Amino acid sequence: MTTQTAESAIPHTRWFSSRTRRRIQWSAYLYILPAYIIIAMFHIIPVFYAIYIGMNKGPINKFVWVGFDHYLRALTGGEFWGSLVTTFAYTLLTMPFTIALGLFFAYLLYQPFVKARGMFRAIFFLPYVVSTVGSSIVWAWILDPRSGLANAALKSVGFPPLRWLIEPSGVFELMAKNIGVTIPEWAGGPSMALVAISIFSIWQAMGYDIVIFLAGLTNIPGELYEAARIDGASGWTLFRHITIPLLAPTTFFVVVISVIGSLQSFNHIFTMNRASAQSLGGPLGSTSTLTVYMFDQLYTNSNYGYATAVAILLSLIILAFTLFNFKFLGKRVQY
């Protein structure tokens, strides 16, 4: 009876809500259908097609199934690992400096004594929105060994000129040579050309980090700083114990995005190679990151299957790094 009473008390409501829920479900599926179709056609299906291509070789309309041969070739060959090392070197040369400088300038701009903050923010952000191809070419001119501004600046302060984008030697090797020491090639470090490209990359990406950090800084409640100051904290102490911990979610976001961006870098490397009369990934492959290597295999060597296998391996590497960041760095972030 109790059950009957309960049922009779709300039969109409249950019937109505059931119909309503069902109607909302059907229409919701219809609404999201176009999005699903687009995602399926332009994201999901191409991914599976790429996996398929990566297991084939030969001309694109005459594929021959080779299974995991391309993956084995990549993982057992020197070129793939060489490009991976270059990719990691590039990431290490760019990401920490971009984040550190981005945080530094954001913190500086956040200070109350800074006037025209919006203008400075726009100035710093400008390189990020300017065409990468255009700015890369301008930087290649700046880094021209004979007539570039960079060497003129070095000369003005008494330093010898550098070959920048055309120098395949490692920076440690060059430093050692300057003091008359010869070091083995494996200890030569990243090439000067890769360092030059990294300088451009830091200049370009820093503005984005500044804007994100500034947004993060404005979310920190001002009363925390006031309370800390009343307790006698100032300068570095405030930064170390209030700013850095409370910026952790922002920093985490910037780290994740920067790692992904660095691993995927291509446009400016390609353009600066070409503008400095180098082969793709040159000089002598010293700027051949995985994306450049992949492009070269695809368009120079017409190895569609192998290039796609390399692309998939790069995706897995990016995925692994992102998961690592979430698992180990994400834990330290307090929201």
Add this chain to the structure above:
Amino acid sequence: MKKYFVLALALTFALIVVACAPAPTPTPLPKPTAAPTAAPKPVEIQFWTSQSQTQDTALKALAAKFKEQNPNITVVVTYQGSYSDAFKKITAAIAAGSPPDIAIGYPNTIANYVKSEAVIALDDLMKDSQIGFNDADMKDIFPSFIDKYPLFGNKVYSLAFMRSMQVMIYNGDMLKQAGFAKPPETYEDFMKVCTALAKPELPCYELAGSGDASGFASMVFSRGGDLLSEDFKAVLFDQKAGLDSMNFLGELFAKKYAIMQAKAYQDQTDFAIGKCIFGFSSTAGLPYYATAIKDGGGKVTNWGIAPYPRTTKDPVLNVYGPSTAIFKTTPEKQRAAFLWLKFLMSKDANADWVKAAGYFPARQSTKDALADYFKTNPLYAQAYEWLKYGRSEPQFTAAWEPIRNAIGDAMVAVGNGKATPEQALKDAAKKANDAIKAAQ
């Protein structure tokens, strides 16, 4: 509503299936035809090119002239970007089952189309009694304009209606300063000029960071050597002529007579302002040298071209360049495309093209139609006489691009002091052999 949902799901599934379908299994291309029949009906053919601006205009004008002679055939000339861009587009078009009817490309990219079975062998069309070449035509056409592909049964898969030649460009006034009345004909004399004049601010030679495989081929040819075996299955550039060439390059850099370029076309701009003694370029680049010299403010007034220095009795020059291939379409279109290509290789049309583009013509008889052009372009006229000494770099294999890169890297490694000439050539030969295996 459930009905709509099921319908929508079915539609989604159908779209996904449709989207999937052409990718793994591209639309099959029409079957090749051994002997195309006549095409009495109007036919339109798509001609994809990498020729822009004035050259594009010239090709369109020739297409209009062709239409006057062949009212049933309309040629649509479409510029598809650089050779590299056109290759990407054609590769995608082949995969989609809709290639152009005829296209210009470097023979090594055409070799990729041959591997895809997307282009037709032209041997039968060339011999066709109605539209093919007769004996007089075959005698008139320079052999290096008929492309045989050794890895594909030595069949002709492309024909060229233009070629250029790798030459040395010299500053006559500087040669006089070095005590030479004419450009050096031997490598010893070349080195003497460098010894007399060259310094880091005034090099003898500037090497691009991508190397210069066509230049290296010229150096090897001029020493009586070759890059690949006749069947394109073995590397020869690591033998004596190649090693001597690489050693010569190493010596130029060791003595600081040569520098690495830091900007695209730096060799050209430096030569134009008197900051480089020699330039090395294809004849297609000569108009750019002329413009750069004109813009250089009169710093170079006496310049000319010559074959590369040599150890052989006669000069041997690298004659190379883009060719034209016909894609598998319908017999009518293939026939029409061949007629168009034959027209482009004909005396008068070829002469019009030469005047617009500055390339060398496919026929010896074209010379008669170029008398005025020779008068106004003496450097071109001079180079034309060397065509009889021409031979082509081994560009008729898909492996040629990676081989070029391997040779280029070897030159750059030597130029940067990162490898000895022997080691650099050994590394390049290994890479080249890998590319040859992959291309077979």
